[in-house]
């Protein structure tokens with residue numbers, strides 16, 4: 001399996017809205033981090049869908065190696 005590009009050294013705090021769907025970039029190549037912009041085309045990667053159950057702030061993974069993706073699990077500290 002390919003290794004994703006480390007897009008950021010810290011997560012992306014994001015205010016999500018109830019009922020909205022978000023597509024998190026798993027490859028790290030998107031210029032619209034933390035979201036997919038289609039740059040993964042031609043690679044092994046595809047975006048991961050995230051559906052917000054309520055209005056809240058979440059931390060989307062920026063290092064792309066979280067085991068709880070699309071959310072941060074602290075792996076960026078490694």
Ligand code: FES
Nearest residue numbers: 025026036039040
């Ligand atoms: S651009 Fe990274 S998954 Fe789409």
